[in-house]
Every structure is written in structure tokens, then in C-alpha cells.
Amino acid sequence: MDEFAKTSRRAFLRGSAAVAAGTVAGQAAAQGAPDPAITELQDWASYLGVGVDETPYGLPIKFETDVVRRNVAWLTASPISSINFTPIHALEGTITPQGCAFERHHSGAIELSKDDYRLMINGLVDRPLVFTYADLERLPRENHVYFCECAANTGMEWAGAQLNGAQFTHGMIHNMEYTGVPLRTLLAEAGLDAAGDLTDKWVYVEGADASSNGRSIPMEKALDDVLVAFKANGEALRMEHGYPVRLVVPGWEGNMWIKWLRRIEITDAAVESREETSKYTDLHEDGVARKWTWVMDAKSVITSPSPQMPITHGPGPLVVSGLAWSGHGKITRVDVSIDGGVTWETARLGKQGDAKALTRFYYDMDWDGSEMLMQARAMDDTGYVQPTKDQLREMRGENSVYHNNCIQTWFVNEEGVAENVEVS
Amino acid sequence: MSKSLNLFLPAIGGTALMLGGAYGFTSRDYAEQKIESLEIQVEQSTSTAADAVANSRAAEAEIERLAAERDELQVIAAAGGGLTQPAPVAETVYGLGREALPEEIAAWDVDVLPDGRGLPVGSGDVWTGEELFVEQCAACHGDFAEGSGNWPVLAGGFGTLSDEDPVKTIGSYWPYLSTSWDYINRSMPFGNAGTLSADETYAIVAYILYSNDLIDDDFVLSDENFMDVELPNADGFVLDDRADTEYTVWRTEPCMTDCKDGVEITMHASVVDVTPETEGDAQASMTEHAAGTDAAAEGAEGAIDPALIEAGQGAFRQCSSCHEVGENASNRTGPELNGLLGRTIGSVDGFRYSNVMRDAGEAGDTWTAEALEAFLTDPRGTMSGTKMAFRGVRNPEDIAAIIAYIQSVGTE
Helix, strand or coil: CHHHHHHCHHHHHHCHHHHHHHHHHHHHHHHCCCCHHHHCCCHHHCCCCCCCCCCCCCCCCHHHCCCCCEECHHHCCCCCCEEEECCHHHCCCCCCCHHHCCCEECCCCCCCCCCCCEEEEEECCCCCEEEEHHHHCCCCCEEEEEEEECCCCCHHHCCCCCCCCHHHHHCCEEEEEEEEEEHHHHHHHHCCHHHCCHHHCEEEEEECCCCCCEEEEEHHHHCCCCEEEEEECCEECCHHHCCCCEEECCCECHHHCCCCEEEEEEECCCCCCHHHCCCCCEECCCCCEEECCCECCCEEEEEECECCECCCCCCEEEEEEEEEECCCCCEEEEEEECECCCCCEECEECCCCCCCCCEEEEEEEEECCCCEEEEEEEEECCCCECCCHHHHHHHHCCCCCCCCCCCCEEEECCCCCEEEEEEC | CCHHHHHHCCCCCHHHHHCCCCCCCCHHHHHHHHHHHHHHHHHHCCCHHHHHHHHHCCHHHHHHHHHHHHHHHHHHHHHCCCCCCCCCCCCCCCCCCEECCHHHHHHHCCCCCCCCCCCCCCEEEHHHHHHHHHHHCHHHHCCCCCCCCCCCCCCCCCCCCCCCCCCCCCCCCCCCHHHHHHHHHHHCCCCCCCCCCHHHHHHHHHHHHHHCCCCCCCCEEECCCHHHCCCCCCCCEEECCHHHHHHHHHCCCCCCCCCCCCCCEEEEHHHHCCCCCCHHHHHHHHHHHHHCCHHHHHHCCCCCCHHHHHHHHHHHHHCCCCCCCCCCCCCCCCCCCCCCCCCECCCCCCCCCCHHHHHHHHCCCECCHHHHHHHHHCHHHHCCCCCCCCCCCCCHHHHHHHHHHHHHHCCC
């Protein structure tokens, strides 16, 4: 407990007293008496550490116990059909470790072994086929880094600032390096002559879990960059991400990335499954809903400082760190404002953006200790500029649930504590 | 491989950016090809599918972008850029996988399309549907499909779609009736999916239509009259039009200075105060993750094997869609299971048991380990007429584990 309280950044949120104490402790060591952390012999410098036979598969060290997925209990009736959030506030770079990458299940995560795994391709194909897991491993594979964002990410923020933390406002996203077989390779195995003209054909994909989540994907996308993936970040997919095989649909909403993929059917019409009618359609103010809104538009968020990542070091050099992404292609530019959108400066990209993958950006500043209204604004290589929440509301109203890619505002006070706010 | 498949192969998207070393064909040609095929597609986009694709991807703008990229590609290729080479496009098939048998396709290919294709022969009436619904669905969706607590509402909500708080139900929002048949048949009841017969599904869908005031109580829904039922919101949807309504507006050079007159905070998240207090939870979940059995062991009184309890906690997932156990457990589709061993059969207050279970209790029978084992292995075979719509625990080892788990958390 003590260890946890000491290391938890959230502990600083408890009040300004804690923030002040943290600052003072840092300064005392720098100014006055010699630092005992240096002058006294420490246990770890004297006694032995842990052997190589202790941890066949490692977890993060105990000081990092707050960097975990979290859920919001009131969102859903049951944690089995629910979602949790990636701790994006506490991660750096762009790759999301599998163990803290958000989960969304409709009937819980299932244990499906490679031995029990079957993948069927049927419908308008020349040869309906069944593949085993071993079959998939014999087809040429590719590696790609892509983000997977739930269409409902930031969905709780439509009517106003609601959840206090980048993890909760923007954490329905992860970014991994996938290894898999292009879907078009598998479709070619089954043969598409039977489908005739492909321009109006669909590929219906379905999972093996109890929800049998199914989505219709237009043939053009299916033959473009969709992957049937079995590895993420170099290792097997985790159970909660669809072990042993999931679909990767780059740039498109996470619900289409079918987990525990068991069936691929070529059809001449969209199935109009529950997940593409009742859900994942965007209801507008006039009572009419948009459907087939598959692409995730450009979006960004400052991950630190943010409500779970207050500034604890006082005025001086400050690293503002954030993420940007676009389902249309590459992030070409991110601007940052610290005055609520009156003036903007262009941030530095951690590395040139990859298409349909997270891009890290930095804004290196000298904080004078005054209040800030921090915002980030992403642009992608189609020239699209991330809109404000008011711009989105003007187009769509407040009830569309999905596809909220608005500019986010964090209010940072003089003590460095950050809060989720909306501004005029 | 078909010609039309080849037409699509160089389609727009990520592949262009992965060319890296430009093996096999030059990047320049590749980009050129992509632009050509895109233009063809834009022209050809006559079907709805193609329309939606063209719209959602703003294909026209993509053409411009690709043209610029074509020139950049050589540079990227030269720099390496950490990009990978695409998998080879096979001229012939690899011949992997085996033919799917008709029985296998029939078992898995059960989806139903908006035009009714995929519906099996069968029928069901409103009153049979009501009985089934009250037994198998009402605990979560309410007796009249009106929803309960946070669970989905299936009926009502007419005329609310443009309100501040729209109620989206099968009656008020869903465009196609096929979707409800398809979804209920495949995915409900939650935790016991795939167990409804075709006739049962027709009956339940009929009852939901009745709850939505869309049919009279003497209606019998079948594969033959299915397409006659139209849902009120069938025309309530438009295809993704962001390319026209939004992208054109938001593709501008953004403002950098003096972008607005002043800024005021109009809303604070802390006022709503709905963010979960997570510090403790997070630690608990991490510790549990690392130590495994700690939480279960704590709850266990006496000498029940912690490993068995842990296994039982996992196996109880088969039951948890219908039963609660532990502190604050209440009746759901099935009764709460606290203090089960030694409890009189069919005795939980306020739960409507089947006759067979109530009778067993009135005769003074109690739940012993043996009785539970028999019942859980084959519920309907052991207690003919039970309302427990569950096929039985398949793995015999799970039963002892489940009982151990129930005892560990549910001692009253």
C-alpha cells in the first residue's frame, strides 16, 4: 500500500499539499544536505536481486501498478459486455503493450485454442474452404503497425466534459504491430470468379464467441489492406484481443476488427447485423442516422499533462506529450495551443507518421507556472483538420454516440493539476 | 484468379506506403496504377457499396494525395523508412485449406439478410413468445421488453429519435426485422446463446413486435409472412456523407493566431464527478493478476482448496448470465445461489420456480453435493420441467469446482 501511494501519480491529485510536498522534497535534495540515496549504502546495492529462474514471463515492476486498464462501471449493465480503457496517459512512444491494451467484448473474452480453431470461407466463392490455424501459418504474411480505435472512443463527451482523464476520454484505442495474412490471399484461395462483378460485393466476417459479432465489409476494402492476424507486437494475440486469430481493418472502427474470427462469407448485400444497425450508426439531431461510417477521422489528444498526469515539478522545462492518428492515412502535422485555441504552435512529431497508426508528438515548453488551457489539433495527409467539439455538434447534434474526434481541452491550474473542461 | 480481383489488387490505401525497397515493380508505376484504378472506381461507383466506399474515403481527394505521393515514393524507398515489402501476389492458388462440407456450412452460416434470405422454415405466435420471453429474457430486458436497469430496452421509444434523450429500440430505431431474428437467434439469451429453436425465435420476435404495438396479439410470425412486417424506422438512415458535409468544410488551412476573441471555460468534468475512483481498484486487479488465488483464498472459510475455488470461479461463467452469488446477490433469470449446499430446493423468496422445483422443496428435499452433480450434469433430464434453460455442465470436473466456488463466496 505505502509503496503504491508513494509512487502513484494519482496520489498527487489528492490536493495541492501533496503537490507542494513533492516539489519541496525534490529541491531539498538538490540544495542542502547530501542525498542519503547517494551517501548511504542501499539494500539493492548490497544484497542480491532476483534470479533468472524467477520470472519466465515478466509483468511490470510493482512501482508501475497504476499503469493498468480501467473500466467505468456505470457505463454498462455487465462487465462481460463492456469496455475498458488503455492507460494512454502513462504510456510513451506509440506501441501499446498487449497487457494494457483496451478490451471490448460483447459476450466476454473466450479461451479458444489453436487446435480448436477453424476458419470457414463460404458464400459466393468457387470453393468453400475450411482452414486450420496451421494452414494460416503457411501463407505469406506481412507486418504492419495500425491503430485500433473503438467508434465510441470519446463518446461519453458529446454532451459535455464528463470523464476526468485521457485514459477515460481517449483510451478506447491501441496501436500494435500485427503479423498476418492479407485477407485477399485467403479470398484468392477460395476463388472469387463465382462472385462475378466485385464492385457491389461484400465480405461478411463473424467471430466464434457467444456474441458471434458480425460485420459487413465492402469488397474493395477487403481486397485492399485487411489482414487476418495472429500475432501482435511479436507474440501471440492475447485472449482478450481474439486469440488465436483476429481481423485487422486498418483505419476503420474497432468493432469491425472481428476477434476469434471464424467465418468469412462473400455476399451480394450487407447483412445489416445488429452491430451495423442498432449499434455503430450515428444518430443526428434531426432523428436521421448515418450508417456505414467506417473510417475513423483524424484525432489527437495530449496525454501528459492531463488529469491523471499533473505537472509535479513546478515551473520550468515541461514536456507536453500526445498522440495523433487518422484512419485516412498519415498524420502530417499537429498544432498545440496553451490558451484554449487562440494561438497555436506546431508541435514536433516523434517520428514521421505511419499511415493508419499512432503518431507521437511533443511540444517542448518553458512553463511559467500560470494557468493553461491545453489543446492539440491534428492534420492528416488528405488535408483534414481535426474539428472542435462545437463544429461537430453543429453538424451532428449530441446524440451520435460514435465518431467523436473533437479537439480536447485540459485546464491546468497554477499547481499543475489538470482537469477535463470545455471552452467557448 | 478472376480478372476483377486483379482490378482491385492495387487499390488505394496502406499498401502503397509499404513499398520500401520497391521489389518486383517500381514505386512509380505502382502509384500510377493505383491512381488509375481509383479513377475507374470513382466513375464506376454506381452500386451502394461502392458509393459508400467512395464517400467514406473521399476518393477524389485521395487521387490528389496519391499523385503527390508518387513523387515522394522514390525518396521513401531510398531512405528505407522502416517500411515492409508486401506479400507476393500468387498467380496460382496455394491450395491450402480443405473443402467446407455442406453440413459444416449449414451449422455456421445462419445469418439472415434484410430480404429474408437465410430464414429457416418455422413459425411462432405472440403468446408462446411471451412465455419464452418472461422465462429467458425478462430478467434483463423487463417483462414487456421495456428494459430494466442498465440493460437494453427493446420496445417503445417511438418519436424520440430527435429528442434530447432518444430511446433506440427495435420498434423505434432498427431498420430491418431480419436483424432482430438474426441477432436473437445467434446471440441471445446472453450467456446461453445459440440454444433457441427456429420456432422459438419466431415466437420471441413476434412478442417483441407485439410489445412495440406493431402487430396484434393473434399474429403468427413465420418465414412466409416475415417480409410483410415493416419496421417504422426503415427509412431513418442515410449513407456516410462525411465526404460532402464535413471533409469539404474541414479541409482548410487552420488558423494559428488570434483565432478567437476570448476563451472561457464553459464546463468542468469535476462538476459531473462520474470518473471512477480507480487507485484501489487498479492495485487490486494488478495484485490479483500477479498472485492469482489471493482473492479467492481470502473468501474461503475452512479447508476448501484455493486452486479448486479459482477453477470454480472461472467455470461459474457458464452460470453467471443467470445466477448471482456472494454479497448483495439477487435473483436474475435464475435464483441467487448463496448458501446453496444444504439449502431447501426451490426456496428463494420472490423467485418464480417451476412446479418440479417447487414440489421438490415442499417435499423437504435439499441440495446435496450429489443432487447438484446430477442436476448440473443434465438439468432437464434430472428435473423434467425445470425452467433452467441450460444444457448442462460438459466437463464433470467443473461441477466440484463450481460448488466449491459457490460455497466460498456465498456463505450466508
